[in-house]
Amino acid sequence: MYEIITLQLGQRSNYLATHFWNTQVRRRLSAPESETDAFQESYFTYSKDEESLVDHDIHFRPGLGADGSETFTPRTLIYDLKGGFGSLRKINALYEIEEPIVPQDLWNGPTVVQRQAAIGQSAYQQSLDSGIEPPPLTTESVRYWSDFNRVYFHPKSIVQLNEYELGSALMPFESWSVGEELFNSLDKEHDLLDRDLRSFAEEADHMQGIQMIAGVDDAWGGFAARYMDRIRDEYGKTAIHFWGLEDGLKLIQREKRYSKLANTARSISEIAPQASVFVPLTMPATVLPSYVTVDGHSPWHVGGLLSTVLETMTLPSRLRLLHGSRASFDQLVNVLNVNGNQNIAKIRMSIDQNSVPNGHHRSARLETRARSRDPRLPSQERRSQDAPTSQVDRELKMFDMNFFPAETGEQSQGRRAVKEPHVFGQAETYRADEQKEREFEETEGEAGHERARRRAAGLPIIQNTTSSLGVSTSLSTDTTVALRIKNLQYTVSRAVGVDEREALSNSLGEIAEAYEEGWESGSDSDDD
Numbered sequence: 001m002y003e004i005i006t007l008q009l010g011q012r013s014n015y016l017a018t019h020f021w022n023t024q025v026r027r028r029l030s031a032p033e034s035e036t037d038a039f040q041e042s043y044f045t046y047s048k049d050e051e052s053l054v055d056h057d058i059h060f061r062p063g064l065g066a067d068g069s070e071t072f073t074p075r076t077l078i079y080d081l082k083g084g085f086g087s088l089r090k091i092n093a094l095y096e097i098e099e100p101i102v103p104q105d106l107w108n109g110p111t112v113v114q115r116q117a118a119i120g121q122s123a124y125q126q127s128l129d130s131g132i133e134p135p136p137l138t139t140e141s142v143r144y145w146s147d148f149n150r151v152y153f154h155p156k157s158i159v160q161l162n163e164y165e166l167g168s169a170l171m172p173f174e175s176w177s178v179g180e181e182l183f184n185s186l187d188k189e190h191d192l193l194d195r196d197l198r199s200f201a202e203e204a205d206h207m208q209g210i211q212m213i214a215g216v217d218d219a220w221g222g223f224a225a226r227y228m229d230r231i232r233d234e235y236g237k238t239a240i241h242f243w244g245l246e247d248g249l250k251l252i253q254r255e256k257r258y259s260k261l262a263n264t265a266r267s268i269s270e271i272a273p274q275a276s277v278f279v280p281l282t283m284p285a286t287v288l289p290s291y292v293t294v295d296g297h298s299p300w301h302v303g304g305l306l307s308t309v310l311e312t313m314t315l316p317s318r319l320r321l322l323h324g325s326r327a328s329f330d331q332l333v334n335v336l337n338v339n340g341n342q343n344i345a346k347i348r349m350s351i352d353q354n355s356v357p358n359g360h361h362r363s364a365r366l367e368t369r370a371r372s373r374d375p376r377l378p379s380q381e382r383r384s385q386d387a388p389t390s391q392v393d394r395e396l397k398m399f400d401m402n403f404f405p406a407e408t409g410e411q412s413q414g415r416r417a418v419k420e421p422h423v424f425g426q427a428e429t430y431r432a433d434e435q436k437e438r439e440f441e442e443t444e445g446e447a448g449h450e451r452a453r454r455r456a457a458g459l460p461i462i463q464n465t466t467s468s469l470g471v472s473t474s475l476s477t478d479t480t481v482a483l484r485i486k487n488l489q490y491t492v493s494r495a496v497g498v499d500e501r502e503a504l505s506n507s508l509g510e511i512a513e514a515y516e517e518g519w520e521s522g523s524d525s526d527d528d
Contacts, residue, residue, distance in 0.1 A: 001057045002208035002328060004317065005200050006076040009214035009224050011084055011166065012245045014145045015303030017213055020311050021074055021151040024059060053325075058318040061203065063154060073154040075204075077196050079223075080159075081173060083166040086144025087121045090158040122147040142300040159196055161186070176263040179222030193230045201235070208317065209239035209276070209329035213310075216244035216280070217260040221267035232274050239329035242275040243310060244268075246282040246405050248296070258495040264405075265488040265496070268344070269507040276333045278344045279475065280484075281306055285406035291351065292401070309349040309403055312429055313473045332475070336425040341514045342477040344485075348399035352470030399474050405484065422517040426476035431469075482515035 008017040056072070063071045078085075122141055127134035128150065135141075137148050163182060164173045173179070186192055201207060210231065214224040224242075231240065246264060249257050272278040283302055288294060295301045316327035337343050489508040496504055 001055070001205045002317075002326075003061075003075060003204035003206070004058050004208050004329070005197070005204070005210050006059070006074065007197075007210065007212045007214075007227070008076060008078045009212070009227070010080060010218075010220040011145065012215050012299065012303070013213035013220075013243075014078060014080055014084070015299045016243075016245070016307045016310065017076070017078070018145045018149050018151075019304045019307035021076075022149070023307070023311055024054075024056070024074075025151060051320075053320060053322075054315075054318050055320045055326075056318075058208065061154070061200075071152070071154075073152055074157065075200055076153070076157050077159060077200070078153065078157050079161060081164045081166045082160060082162045083119075084144070085158065085160060086146035087119045087125060088144075088146035088149065088153075088158070090155050090160075119144070124148060137300070139295055139298040139300060142298070145299070145303070148300065156196070156199065173219040174259070174263075175219055176222040176266045179219030179224075180226055181222075182219070183223045183226040187226070187230065192227070193234055197231070207235075207238060209241060210235070211241050211243070211314070212275075213243045214245065215247075216267035216271070217246045217264045219263075221263050221271070225267060225270035228271050228274050239276040239333060240274070241277045241314070241329055241332075242271055242279065244271070244278060244280050245306070246280060248283050248285065250285070258491065261488060261491040262495040265492050265504060265508060268485065268488065268511065269504055272344055272511060275343060276329065277336060277475075279347050280344070280405050281310070281347065281403050282405045284401050284403060286402070289351075289400050306403070308351075308469075308471060309347055309401075309473055312349070312431055312471045313347060313427075313475055315429060315431065332427055335427045336475065336477050338425045338477070339514065342424050342481075344481045344511070344515070345475045345477050346402070346404040346480060347473065347475050348403065349401045349471065349473045350399045352472070399472065404480065421478040421480045423476055423478045424515070426474060426478075428472065428474045430472045477515065479515055479517050482512045485509075485512035485515070 006017065008014050059075055060072050061075050063073060065071045121129070122143065124134045124137055124141065124147060142148055161182065163185075164171055183192070212224060212228070214220045216224070221244075228240070228242070231238070244264075244267060247260065249260065252260065268278070268280075283294075283296055283305070292305070294305050316325070317329055317332070319326045333343070336345050485508050489505050489512065492501060492505050492508065
């Protein structure tokens, strides 16, 4: 079935992943206005006459609830600190059973029960549980990622780390080494791989890969690095896509900014060499397009935007095996990692303004195309061997949101203007209702550049059942990665202790070399 197991590490990853799971499936309300309106928000289909384009078995696992009823829950592990789950309970309505009554004759004396006050459900969650239409979400009403969650999780997916508390000033979970030490301690006591991950891996028929989402500029980077070590020891040949989340640095004090950059440098040095693909992900540093309104201080808003780019880019990995429409994790790796050691990729996105809610109507010409097959299916693979570099450069400028971390002011001082990046490998995914076909195109030019294009159905809008978004994403390996790594190398020389500075700097230098133009046998230097 080519299953994908997801690991969510920390608050930021859980905000993003909650949007991801909500996009896959919507919990049904008791009295929808119509069958079409009730389920138009998700990829799931509930009619025997209609088959979804998405193979839900890839990300979801069948099971049995406490009452023997069939369940369908995400193949995911959710790690968070104490207090980070909000009102979400480990045992939900699908698996809840009556608690056994403790015999009263075990203790004759008085008992005193001390219980921490439970976090109350949001009005949104209360409405979902009652089967009524929930109120609109706002930045004020979303206190935790569980406040807008629409999915039931299996109890073994919920892993709370009680050693640290969310938002604690006394024991902040910020330093990379703190996360590393926490994982080592828990793994020594419990063997986390055996306790948490193994059951998901063993029930998979043919595991396509593991998708890890974690912050890299705080303690979760250290936790993820050691987790990656254990996974690689056990599943050495499994494709692992790592999404590394970073906060913006513009409004952060100088000392904390250097601390975050040092954490990021350690994460890249430790995680990137072991990942199949490593994708840094942060809010765009430049002004967002006018059609996007995001509150940068709201993790709910930020998570929604980041989820859109992640969900779109990975969509081909969960499509059904119809007419070659699926593109696995391994296929994406082969497109991006052309020379064998270029696995850090830059991701960008653009949204079709004609598909934005309250925007213009879509082209009638495109909507009325006649097809002899399912119009939702991607088209047959098409290949071209002659795409000129200038065409590639123009297409690189199509994407008006860049989620690759930008250098800080201190790092960019005195640097010369950067020339047009040299692209080693690129994969693009386009999705829109007016273009319900898939175009897959690989181009290998003189510089070894490869590009893959895919087109598929539009992104469902969770709170608007009348439309979906046309989204374009690009994932590429190019020379700007070298600049980013060298900037971190410069930071290491000022923010990291002497005892580990040299080793970390050398590691980053080796990584950066793979993304310099002409790295492979000087292929471009001979063009003149």
